[in-house]
Amino acid sequence: MRGILGGLILFLYLAAAPVEAVELVPPGNRNVEQPPIPGASARRTAALQTTYATKYRRIYELLRNDATLRSKIRNAAAAFGIEPIHIIGAIVGEHTYNVDAYDQLQTYYVKAVSYFRSSFTFSYGGETIDEFLQRPEFAACAGEKDSYALWSCRENVWDEVFRGRTVGGKRFPEDRFSAVFFQPFFAGQTFGIGQLNPLTALQMTDMVHEVTGLAKINHTDPQGVYRAIMDPDTTLAYIAATLKKSIDAYARIAGFDISKNPGITATLYNLGNPETRAARLAAENRLRRKHGRALKWPEENYYGWLVNDKLEELEALAAES
Numbered sequence: 001m002r003g004i005l006g007g008l009i010l011f012l013y014l015a016a017a018p019v020e021a022v023e024l025v026p027p028g029n030r031n032v033e034q035p036p037i038p039g040a041s042a043r044r045t046a047a048l049q050t051t052y053a054t055k056y057r058r059i060y061e062l063l064r065n066d067a068t069l070r071s072k073i074r075n076a077a078a079a080f081g082i083e084p085i086h087i088i089g090a091i092v093g094e095h096t097y098n099v100d101a102y103d104q105l106q107t108y109y110v111k112a113v114s115y116f117r118s119s120f121t122f123s124y125g126g127e128t129i130d131e132f133l134q135r136p137e138f139a140a141c142a143g144e145k146d147s148y149a150l151w152s153c154r155e156n157v158w159d160e161v162f163r164g165r166t167v168g169g170k171r172f173p174e175d176r177f178s179a180v181f182f183q184p185f186f187a188g189q190t191f192g193i194g195q196l197n198p199l200t201a202l203q204m205t206d207m208v209h210e211v212t213g214l215a216k217i218n219h220t221d222p223q224g225v226y227r228a229i230m231d232p233d234t235t236l237a238y239i240a241a242t243l244k245k246s247i248d249a250y251a252r253i254a255g256f257d258i259s260k261n262p263g264i265t266a267t268l269y270n271l272g273n274p275e276t277r278a279a280r281l282a283a284e285n286r287l288r289r290k291h292g293r294a295l296k297w298p299e300e301n302y303y304g305w306l307v308n309d310k311l312e313e314l315e316a317l318a319a320e321s
Contacts, residue, residue: 024257025264025298028308035302041097052096056306059095063088063317069232070320076236079211080244082259084318087239089262089307090269092314094195097270097303122181122198122222125170129181129219135168137161147206147216148245151199152275182225192230194239198222200272201229204241212237239269246274253278254285256298263300263308270303 037052045052063069070084077084122129133154141153155177161167164174173180178199202225205216214234217225228234246268250256253275258264268274285295300308307314 022251022255022257023295025261027261027263027311029263029305030297030299031305034305034309035300037097037302044098052306056092056096056310059092060313060317063091064320067321070318072232072236073318076240079237080240082240082244082247083262085262085311085315086243086247086265087236088314088318089266089304090239090243091193092310093266093270093303093307096306098195120222122219122225124172124180127170132181133219137167148203151203152273155199192235193232194229194235196229196235196238196242198225198229200242201225201238204238204245207241207245208237211241242269249274249278250281250298254281254298256281258298261298261300261308262311262314263304263306264298265304266307267299267301267304270301 045055048055073087074084077087124132138154138157141150141157144150144153158177158180162172163177165172178197182198182202201217202219205228208214209216214228214237217228219225229238243265246265247257247259250258250264250268258268268277271277281296281298288295
């Protein structure tokens with residue numbers, strides 16, 4: 001447990017250290033060429049017998065043809081104090097590189113209902129997530145009150161203690177916490193128009209409840225969790241909350257205002273763990289300042305690069321009534 005506590009102390013130190021100033025990250029890509037696309041994305045696209053360009057155009061057309069969806073996106077963005085382009089960018093990135101879009105929003109509703117009515121649990125090897133969290137290794141997280149801090153702590157414990165190790169005579173996979181316990185159909189599966197995973201939704205539930213009044217979700221009710229991330233009427237709030245968390249984390253921890261660069265917010269939506277990434281960037285830039293070197297700016301990955309590359313087209317879409 002010393003490794004976990006030491007890591008948490010270091011993270012809290014980095015997160016708490018004051019930034020000298022908040023610098024605006026302007027729109028546009030830092031990379032001239034698109035960063036490499038992971039092989040898993042290429043394999044998924046090949047399996048669907050399609051192309052990235054075709055998938056991009058399909059999700060673009062879904063958004064362009066559905067004024068109601070665009071209105072819901074604007075409302076969700078306004079509730080969380082972000083621009084609609086951030087939500088559109090996240091949705092476009094997911095459906096271009098991870099899944100293919102349905103032709104109509106109604107199909108997302110129909111798909112969601114099929115999961116609400118399914119019988120499944122969040123578990124691994126016969127041990128439910130609720131039972132797993134009673135293990136003494138998670139005692140360090142008991143004092144966390146906010147859902148984001150609580151589930152981030154639990155994820156850290158998983159990575160430090162259980163991932164790829166044998167604990168108490170039980171072997172655990174070398175895989176992400178979300179993939180092992182929170183994706184009962186197959187590992188790597190995400191859901192809904194925002195392609196959120198259940199762990200992200202659990203992290204964001206307090207923020208979503210506070211801003212929108214939507215009921216909180218709980219890991220003991222997996223159907224309720226899936227309802228939140230698959231129903232287009234609720235998942236947009238979770239998408240917006242996730243993006244807002246990234247914007248706030250980079251301003252507070254790393255000293256960068258990324259609110260005008262949807263390629264960066266899309267990148268963080270794709271990668272996750274914005275506070276950890278912001279803390280690492282802040283630490284690197286403290287060293288750079290110390291040695292008189294130029295600051296390292298947040299950079300887009302392949303996913304965010306596309307969003308910035310298509311920014312004019314996507315912003316026009318966001319502005320349509």
